[in-house]
Amino acid sequence: MTPSAPAFSRLRTLTSFLVPHRRTMLLGLVLGLAANAAGLATPMVTKWVLDTLGAGESMARPIGALLALVVVGAAVSLWQWRLLGTLAERVVLDARASIVRHYFRARVGDLQRRPTGELVTRATSDTQLLREASGSIVGLVNAGIALAGTLVLMGVLDLFLLGCTVAAVLVVAAVMGALMPRIGQAQAAAQESTGALGGVLEGALRAIRTVKASRAEARLTERIVADARQAATHSVRAARVTASVWTIAWTGIQLAVIAILGIGAWRAQHGLLEISSLIAFLLYTFQLMGPITELTQNTTALQAGIAAAGRIREVETIATEPAGPAPAPAERAPMPDAEQPVLVFRGVTARYGPEAPPAVRDIDLAVPRRGHTAIVGPSGAGKTTLFSLILRFLEPERGQLLLDGRPYAAHGHDQVRARLAYVEQETPVVPGTIRDNLRFTHPDATEEEIRAVLRAVRLDDKIDSLPDGLDTSLSSTEVSGGERQRIALARAMLRTPDVLLLDEATAQVDGLTEAALQECVRQRAAVGAVLTIAHRLSTVLDADRIVVLEHGRIRAQGTHAELLAGDDLYRRLVEALRIAAEEHPVAAR
Numbered sequence: 001m002t003p004s005a006p007a008f009s010r011l012r013t014l015t016s017f018l019v020p021h022r023r024t025m026l027l028g029l030v031l032g033l034a035a036n037a038a039g040l041a042t043p044m045v046t047k048w049v050l051d052t053l054g055a056g057e058s059m060a061r062p063i064g065a066l067l068a069l070v071v072v073g074a075a076v077s078l079w080q081w082r083l084l085g086t087l088a089e090r091v092v093l094d095a096r097a098s099i100v101r102h103y104f105r106a107r108v109g110d111l112q113r114r115p116t117g118e119l120v121t122r123a124t125s126d127t128q129l130l131r132e133a134s135g136s137i138v139g140l141v142n143a144g145i146a147l148a149g150t151l152v153l154m155g156v157l158d159l160f161l162l163g164c165t166v167a168a169v170l171v172v173a174a175v176m177g178a179l180m181p182r183i184g185q186a187q188a189a190a191q192e193s194t195g196a197l198g199g200v201l202e203g204a205l206r207a208i209r210t211v212k213a214s215r216a217e218a219r220l221t222e223r224i225v226a227d228a229r230q231a232a233t234h235s236v237r238a239a240r241v242t243a244s245v246w247t248i249a250w251t252g253i254q255l256a257v258i259a260i261l262g263i264g265a266w267r268a269q270h271g272l273l274e275i276s277s278l279i280a281f282l283l284y285t286f287q288l289m290g291p292i293t294e295l296t297q298n299t300t301a302l303q304a305g306i307a308a309a310g311r312i313r314e315v316e317t318i319a320t321e322p323a324g325p326a327p328a329p330a331e332r333a334p335m336p337d338a339e340q341p342v343l344v345f346r347g348v349t350a351r352y353g354p355e356a357p358p359a360v361r362d363i364d365l366a367v368p369r370r371g372h373t374a375i376v377g378p379s380g381a382g383k384t385t386l387f388s389l390i391l392r393f394l395e396p397e398r399g400q401l402l403l404d405g406r407p408y409a410a411h412g413h414d415q416v417r418a419r420l421a422y423v424e425q426e427t428p429v430v431p432g433t434i435r436d437n438l439r440f441t442h443p444d445a446t447e448e449e450i451r452a453v454l455r456a457v458r459l460d461d462k463i464d465s466l467p468d469g470l471d472t473s474l475s476s477t478e479v480s481g482g483e484r485q486r487i488a489l490a491r492a493m494l495r496t497p498d499v500l501l502l503d504e505a506t507a508q509v510d511g512l513t514e515a516a517l518q519e520c521v522r523q524r525a526a527v528g529a530v531l532t533i534a535h536r537l538s539t540v541l542d543a544d545r546i547v548v549l550e551h552g553r554i555r556a557q558g559t560h561a562e563l564l565a566g567d568d569l570y571r572r573l574v575e576a577l578r579i580a581a582e583e584h585p586v587a588a589r
């Protein structure tokens with residue numbers, strides 16, 4: 001939903017956040033009405049005090065009533081304030097929780113198409129605008145009723161003066177009505193710029209090493225500050241219009257008060273109005289400022305809230321992964337045949353968008369239950385896409401994948417992923433400590449299991465040497481790139497998955513990491529399936545079978561010897577890897 005969507009539908013978007021709290025809102029409204037009633041009665045009771053004074057009677061009762069009104073009004077207002085304050089925080093919390101839930105249910109591709117920082121801004125800063133807006137509908141109704149009540153009581157006191165007041169109020173309202181939409185537009189634009197700022201800033205901070213190495217600090221600062229400046233420009237515009245709205249409202253009412261004082265005094269002089277009624281009327285005129293202020297503030301908050309709600313709901317349109325059907329227990333029972341491939345691609349074609357060309361086409365591939373299958377191919381050949389399909393980050397456009405001989409469609413996303421372990425190339429670790437990372441897939445892993453995998457990736461000594469051991473934060477610089485990769489590998493090795501998916505780092509790794517990787521792959525391949533996107537000669541030489549991809553198709557499959565003898569592209573790829581290995585002898589075994 002964009003800020004230009006029809007006003008009513010945008011308002012509905014905001015109210016959808018409030019509907020779950022309708023009872024609290026109703027109570028807030030009732031309390032507001034009670035506080036209004038106390039406020040509305042005050043000038044009438046003041047008139048009673050003055051009339052009693054004129055008649056020479058005891059003022060104890062009217063003064064007592066006046067005090068009671070003040071106390072009751074204050075108590076009710078306090079209650080309403082606290083209630084709506086709490087409601088506002090709940091609305092913000094609900095919106096944040098709903099966004100975060102949605103992000104983690106979203107399809108990987110759809111999520112990754114948007115700048116991360118912008119997604120973060122929607123959860124952190126846009127939701128804050130709902131805080132103000134949450135009480136605004138109650139505030140508007142309250143203020144509307146207070147305004148109507150004040151006008152009615154003014155009419156009871158003097159119809160002629162009421163006519164003058166209504167004329168003044170209408171002029172003020174017309175000017176405000178004309179200016180208000182501009183506040184909303186400016187605020188929506190400011191929020192857009194803040195989102196863009198978040199997006200670029202997040203990406204730039206993530207790539208801070210490249211930024212500095214490229215001496216691009218000043219350029220990037222300028223670009224990000226330009227977004228900040230644009231946000232400020234829009235906010236300043238909103239602030240200026242708000243200032244005009246307020247000035248017009250205040251001045252209008254003050255002019256009305258002066259006019260009413262003059263006209264009222266003339267009418268009182270001619271015996272058309274009691275002095276006490278004039279005083280009560282003037283008190284109501286001053287009180288008009290209350291509902292008018294409230295109407296102004298709440299309309300501003302509502303505008304900001306509507307814009308924010310639109311942006312929040314918009315991210316909620318990011319497509320989510322379907323909740324897969326849970327297979328019937330009977331279907332789960334048969335043990336897969338040892339000879340049956342664990343994974344099968346059957347005529348799979350997939351693309352990243354309706355307009356994009358297929359990233360892989362007509363893939364027919366069987367991954368045996370045991371052994372190491374390496375995927376090789378030039379850049380852009382579709383290697384990562386095969387992994388994305390296996391992990392269900394991407395769905396085939398044609399053909400299907402099978403796990404244990406059953407189509408993926410018969411398994412839930414979770415069920416498929418529970419059978420896989422994945423070590424990604426670029427960001428293999430998650431925020432937190434080393435222990436958090438090792439337990440990330442299996443939070444119930446025991447200390448013994450953790451130690452065993454750390455030994456397997458040859459990280460046990462290193463971890464023991466760290467002052468905080470397993471509790472060392474991975475944001476610290478004590479852990480090198482190679483060690484991070486080994487941590488990711490250790491996580492994948494915990495609790496023996498059926499299929500280990502390893503996207504090898506393209507960068508050269510240290511000897512220890514290289515050796516640990518090779519040994520883990522061999523160990524795992526002896527008992528389960530290992531599928532690697534191979535970027536190293538040693539990995540290719542180690543594989544039981546190799547799949548050569550080119551332009552999204554499987555060009556050839558076989559052992560190293562077979563492919564070396566029969567496939568040109570493979571020979572060239574191996575030659576390139578051999579040269580790389582000779583330049584970095586550690587990778588050549």
Ligand SMILES: Nc1ncnc2c1ncn2[C@@H]1O[C@H](COP(=O)(O)OP(=O)(O)OP(=O)(O)O)[C@@H](O)[C@H]1O
Pocket residue numbers: 109352353356358359377378379380381382383384385386
């Ligand atoms: N997220 C994406 N959105 C759109 N197109 C994509 C996306 N990811 C990959 N592609 C396209 O799909 C094709 C296959 O890409 P893929 O990443 O699978 O190749 P790759 O063999 O893993 O390459 P590399 O070795 O460079 O990582 C390429 O043409 C690429 O441009």
